[in-house]
Amino acid sequence: MQLTSPHITPESAPFWEAANQGQLLLRRCLDTGKAFFYPRDHSPFTGSAATDWIVASGNASLYSFSYSGRADDACCIAYVTLDEGPTMLSAIQCVDPTRLRIGQRLKVTFASTPSGQKVPVFELSHSD
Amino acid sequence: MKGQAFIVGAYEHPTRHAVDRSLAQLHADVARGALADAGLNLSDVDGYFCAGDVPGWDAPGVGPFSMVEYLGIQPRYLETTESWGSSYLHHVAQATRAIADGRCTVALITQAGRPRAERQRPDASHRSQPQTACEAPFETPYGAAVTNLYAMCAMRHQYEHGTTAEQLAWIKVAASHHAQHNRQAMLRTPVTVQEVLSSPLIAAPLRRLDCCVISDGGGALVVVHPSIARALKRPLITPIGAGYSISHLNGGYFDLLASGAVKSGADAFAEAGLTPADIRYASLYDSFTITVLIQLENLGFCAPGRGGAFVADGQLISGVGRLAVNTDGGGLCSNHPGHRGGMVRLIEAVRQLRGEAHPAVQRPDCALALAHGTGGLLGSRHGSATLILERL
Numbered sequence: 001m002q003l004t005s006p007h008i009t010p011e012s013a014p015f016w017e018a019a020n021q022g023q024l025l026l027r028r029c030l031d032t033g034k035a036f037f038y039p040r041d042h043s044p045f046t047g048s049a050a051t052d053w054i055v056a057s058g059n060a061s062l063y064s065f066s067y068s069g070r071a072d073d074a075c076c077i078a079y080v081t082l083d084e085g086p087t088m089l090s091a092i093q094c095v096d097p098t099r100l101r102i103g104q105r106l107k108v109t110f111a112s113t114p115s116g117q118k119v120p121v122f123e124l125s126h127s128d
Numbered sequence: 129m130k131g132q133a134f135i136v137g138a139y140e141h142p143t144r145h146a147v148d149r150s151l152a153q154l155h156a157d158v159a160r161g162a163l164a165d166a167g168l169n170l171s172d173v174d175g176y177f178c179a180g181d182v183p184g185w186d187a188p189g190v191g192p193f194s195m196v197e198y199l200g201i202q203p204r205y206l207e208t209t210e211s212w213g214s215s216y217l218h219h220v221a222q223a224t225r226a227i228a229d230g231r232c233t234v235a236l237i238t239q240a241g242r243p244r245a246e247r248q249r250p251d252a253s254h255r256s257q258p259q260t261a262c263e264a265p266f267e268t269p270y271g272a273a274v275t276n277l278y279a280m281c282a283m284r285h286q287y288e289h290g291t292t293a294e295q296l297a298w299i300k301v302a303a304s305h306h307a308q309h310n311r312q313a314m315l316r317t318p319v320t321v322q323e324v325l326s327s328p329l330i331a332a333p334l335r336r337l338d339c340c341v342i343s344d345g346g347g348a349l350v351v352v353h354p355s356i357a358r359a360l361k362r363p364l365i366t367p368i369g370a371g372y373s374i375s376h377l378n379g380g381y382f383d384l385l386a387s388g389a390v391k392s393g394a395d396a397f398a399e400a401g402l403t404p405a406d407i408r409y410a411s412l413y414d415s416f417t418i419t420v421l422i423q424l425e426n427l428g429f430c431a432p433g434r435g436g437a438f439v440a441d442g443q444l445i446s447g448v449g450r451l452a453v454n455t456d457g458g459g460l461c462s463n464h465p466g467h468r469g470g471m472v473r474l475i476e477a478v479r480q481l482r483g484e485a486h487p488a489v490q491r492p493d494c495a496l497a498l499a500h501g502t503g504g505l506l507g508s509r510h511g512s513a514t515l516i517l518e519r520l
Contacts, residue, residue, distance in 0.1 A: 002271060003269045003270065003271070004268060004269050004271060005269065006264075006265035006266070006268070006269050007260075007264065007265050008265060009265065012265055012266075016265075034379075034381075035380075036379030036380050036381075037266070037379065037380035038262075038263050038265075038266040038380075039266075040262070043379075044378065044379035045379060063284070063384075064280040064281070064283045064284040064287070064384060065280060065283060066275070066276040066277075066279035066280045066283060066331045066332055066333075066334075067331070067332050068273075068276075068330075068331055068332075069328055069329030069330050069331065069332065069335075075270070075271065077270055077271075077272045077273075077276040077277075077280070078280075079280060079384070082380075085380065085381070086379060086380020086381060087377075087380050087381070087382065088266070088380055089266070089267050089270060089272065089508075090270060091270045097332070098332075102283065102284065102287040103287075113269055119269045119270075121270075
């Protein structure tokens with residue numbers, strides 16, 4: 001899987017620091033109680049600045065996915081729906097993407113990028 | 129908006145590979161072509177509409193002024209709404225309102241691109257989105273290609289509704305049947321469902337023949353005040369309904385199968401006082417086969433999830449099914465200038481309304497047509513524009 005390094009902004013720095021520690025952070029709207037992705041200071045639901053960080057369980061379900069037809073490009077792009085609610089773009093680490101099925105249970109893991117910054121990716125949950 | 133303005137000029141660039149024409153030349157070619165079609169000159173233009181495909185766009189504020197200077201026009205009204213390939217459908221609605229408001233009388237809309245001559249892949253523009261885009265840090269590390277994002281829509285549609293690769297392939301088959309009559313189309317040989325299914329896998333589940341062509345070219349339209357239209361003695365084609373909507377990921381709560389067309393289509397039909405059952409010809413953006421299928425459902429031509437059955441067995445071929453789609457061969461077979469389909473598809477709708485489509489694909493007595501564009505990316509964020517036109 002060929003990943004590139006994210007450009008880290010002050011607004012998102014805690015997300016990336018947590019990723020390096022093996023934690024997936026989400027931003028939560030305090031008015032609605034809903035977690036959202038991608039993280040930003042204000043709520044995309046209400047416009048309010050009343051938001052905070054929460055630690056996600058890392059458990060998710062596969063919403064959709066697509067992999068390249070080229071054998072030398074094993075990366076599988078996916079939208080994964082986190083148990084906390086929001087769906088995020090990511091990648092699936094797996095041996096054979098042709099065996100993936102929508103709805104399968106996933107678990108977050110963290111993969112290194114060239115700068116050393118880790119980014120969240122997902123793999124099949126052992127229970128699935 | 130009916131009768132407030134008329135499309136009197138339309139021109140599609142014949143090139144598909146513009147190695148010897150600059151981007152500015154292509155814009156000028158189509159501008160002159162559309163004005164000549166209308167019986168007007170560049171000196172008549174007092175409103176100019178363009179999007180992010182003009183040369184110099186990367187320097188904010190410069191591109192449209194440069195184009196105005198290059199063309200040598202003196203507009204008193206300028207619109208530069210950039211909505212990728214859907215820009216030009218939106219521009220027709222904007223031009224109609226500007227004319228109704230007395231802001232201009234002769235509106236010129238141009239579009240052009242030469243990615244094939246520049247050997248530029250579609251991903252070069254989307255994949256390398258500036259790191260300054262708000263979402264970029266959370267998306268660019270994974271290197272999703274344009275094809276991956278559309279493919280995830282197809283994968284989800286197959287999962288939710290049992291849509292098959294064969295059904296999607298019928299969209300390409302219909303396009304190829306139309307393209308055989310278009311001398312300028314890049315791919316003129318009719319293909320079969322089996323040929324689509326046996327083409328190389330690009331981004332599962334989409335195969336090469338599920339994808340549009342990469343081409344150069346462009347097109348232009350001239351929209352004028354009713355008093356000018358009546359003097360020009362061209363067919364009177366007027367916008368009667370328009371809708372525009374932006375769809376995005378909404379904090380992570382979204383439905384990949386509901387594009388901005390749900391709202392833009394409903395708004396356009398409401399303004400026109402029509403329903404999809406009234407439409408016999410539609411120009412729909414067709415970057416991929418799945419794009420057509422989702423737009424058909426979202427615009428209301430069939431129920432959600434029923435798109436597969438709606439397109440199967442040649443139902444989109446003119447003279448076969450109830451609704452003919454993209455009778456020029458579309459982006460799937462004819463052209464996709466600058467990775468943008470809105471302008472050239474809209475021009476085919478004008479041909480249908482004028483009775484100027486190829487006789488083999490012309491709808492009889494075509495007085496109503498719908499054109500719809502998705503600009504940006506189905507499967508992430510995009511702007512949808514729907515336009516309903518009537519020949520009076």
